[in-house]
Amino acid sequence: MRFFLAGIMQGSRLDRGIHSQDYRQIIREAIKTRYPEAEVICPFEMHPTSVSYDDQTGKRTLLHEMSMAAEADSLIAYVPEASMGTAIEMWQAFQAGKPVRRPARPSSAKPR
DSSP, X not given: OEEEEEEOSSTTOSSSOOOOOHXXXXXXXXXXXXXXXXXXXXXXXXXTTGGXXXXXXXXXXXXXXXXXXXXXXXXXXXXXXOOHHHHHHHHHHHHTTOOEEOOOOOTTOOOO
16 A cells, blocks of 8 residues: 655745654654555655755656655645645545545644
8 A cells, every 4th residue: 555645844934944844754653553564655755855946846846746646545644734735735636536634633732
């Protein structure tokens, strides 16, 4: 089973910074606990410096990630705030008939 791990990177930031990516390891571990043989596709692991890509490389990378999202068996999306890239990946998976899920909010987390 192949899971695409979508989630916020830059979100609505205007600088070249990124949001914490700690959630990716937590979600990966949860997937692997339930599905030990699963393949987890993580765009951030494949492209940790994507915020510094030139426009052409960034576009090519996004288009490739969109196709991977549609080809995975399932998409898990972490979206604590607006993320256009994550929204596009979710849409692609949905259009391909794949389940799109979000992790449950931890009981200690408070909504904003």
